[in-house]
Amino acid sequence: MHTDTTSQNLPKVNAKAEDFLPILGTDFVELYVGNAKQAAYYYQTAWGFQPVAYAGLETGKKDTTSYVLQQGKIRLVLTSPMGEGGNINRHISEHGDGVKFVSLWVDDATRSFEETVKRGAKPYAEPYTIEDEHGKAVISGIHTYGETIHLFIERKDYEGPFLPGYKAWTKVYKTETVGLKYIDHMVGNVGWNEMNKWVNFYADVMGFAQLLSFDDKDISTEYTALMSKVMSNGNGRIKFPINEPAEGKKKSQIEEYIDFYNGAGVQHIAVATDNIIETVSELQRRGVEFLNIPETYYDTVLDRVGEIDEDLAPLKELGILIDSDDEGYLLQIFTKPVLDRPTMFFEIIQRKGAQSFGKGNFKALFEAIEREQDLRGTL
Template sequence: MATLDKTSLQLPKENPEAEDFLPLLGTDHVELYVGNAKQAAHYYMAAWGFQPLAYAGLETGLKDRVSYVLQQDKIRLVLTSPLKSGGDINRHIDAHGDGVKAIALWVDDATKSYKETTQRGAESYMEPTTIKDDQGEVVLSGIHTYGETVHIFVERSNYSGVFMPGYRKWEPHYRPSDVGLKYIDHMVGNVGWNEMNKWCEFYAHVMGFAQLVSFDDKDISTEYTALMSKVMSNGNGRIKFPINEPADGRKKSQIEEYIEFYNGAGVQHMALATDNIIETVSALRDRGVEFLTVPATYYEDVLDRVGEIDEDLAPLRDLGILIDRDDEGYLLQIFTKPILDRPTMFIEIIQRKGAKSFGKGNFKALFEAIEREQASRGTL
């Protein structure tokens, strides 16, 4: 198994306001509850270039569920489906459709992480549990967050197996090439009206995060809709969680649409980083991934706004990639249409060229593009 490096322990604090009492080394994996894990795994392999890693199910002794584990560089996805009717996984899928259940965070000490967070008020999801096989042991613990989303703390320093005990290596013949995705840059949660500050305070008090940036309805608004957002980050900057809530507007915002179809708060999107967004997006588009588009007029004055960039503008324009700059550099980003039947989760592709921000200069063009999609669905 490709391992996550420990360089975060030597990195200077990117967010000096954060207490960082856990600390967090990175994102270990993201688990999605899905209606058909076998078919979902094929989609993420064929369309997104993820590689098969591990499997758990009837053949490994599980009787109630099946999980496929996929990996691309430092990104690991676990796709889990129930094998019988009833139970929490079925109920979760019935309520929310396919969606993120667990954001698993890599730690040195899962027991300490559990104690630190529950003592500060987090609701327990899983008490510290050690699972073992002949490759070693993994310690897991977990807490509840917004909606039905949970954080799992994963301590795997004493494990050398393919993923964790209970899984076996998964080696299908079909192994499409990757598309250059490197790591999870950030994960965005949508919460209900007037809940953003509550959950930002949760990440600050319970997990030692600090606010990186805040956007209000003046920053993120169009003629019709608006939303508010704050970005919470741990000290080393490896974990960034923007939290969105609706704001008053003339029509139904994308956050309201999400909450209506997801039936509550949940993960809106994952931002996946690449070192070459033109190559990555070209490959994704060729594999059938659909992206939001902005009017051609966006590119008429974009370089006047962001200044000189390394890339030719033509391929960025052809692919619909957005550009923004902050004091430390610039970034390139693009957003898919919803990747599920419900208009809930989507994926962002991002390439940072020094920028630490989140594309504020693109908000208006982006959210107008989202509104056009909402209008086509009759949900604006």
């Protein structure tokens, strides 16, 4: 579980952030899925997430079933509806499986709600308290891009496995973890000319500041282009790149996402590891599929990024990308979509000082994505 108990203990690393909204970190990411039980098995078996908590018929919940999984500080909640009709079924029908709630761990969920709504956020849930024998938690929420919601979770008076209403989920079946530590960043895809609207939302409504910006000259291939800006809170625990499509000869991955997701949403979750070679080797062994990078990429990569600690051979064999900035370098790799629709995927990242997002890899990455789009007939 998280160890920091108040945001006041956390140093400010993004000096430009107004930071009126103290955030301790990501609390959990909740996906609406068609079959939570089987999705939980996938994330346990392939990704090494551990069973934490459960809510469903056995706990008195009649309308939904939810499984909570954790690895390091990463908490996933997988929720399915138990009957026909209703908003969750509609969400799954329109979007497929996907992220509904990006939940933020805060000192004060009431103040977080009041401060963001005062600055223009559309309310999703006014602050409410839930409690059980393990204590109480306060939750509130606001709307963001598409149907994505930010929940504010205040849990300082709660000692249970996840949240009130959930029971500990202890299973005989457990897998070994794969070394995932925390969520490094989460990327939102928004529609044409909407990036600056949502950049301004995170600046004005949530007190974030822009870390980096990429335009269509940075992020383009012969066929496709996109624009991206990275927003971060003051302590750097929360980083949200926002992508929008840009004009290209063919359909970009952002357009493909928006077409299949039917709107804006979370494109990928970047999860951190301290040993990307071990993590990716084990994920591949368990059947997780990654984008294929041409071997020629490795012919010149060290000329571009300089000296690295790792041997190049295993990075080349696994298809791991390398990039550098003024503060160091990073290693990263991207899965193929983890759902039937070409929407959500994961990034595995290991930072060796670098605070950037792999700008030098964009061309190789997007060409790899285009090869997959071509196979799907959506380029």
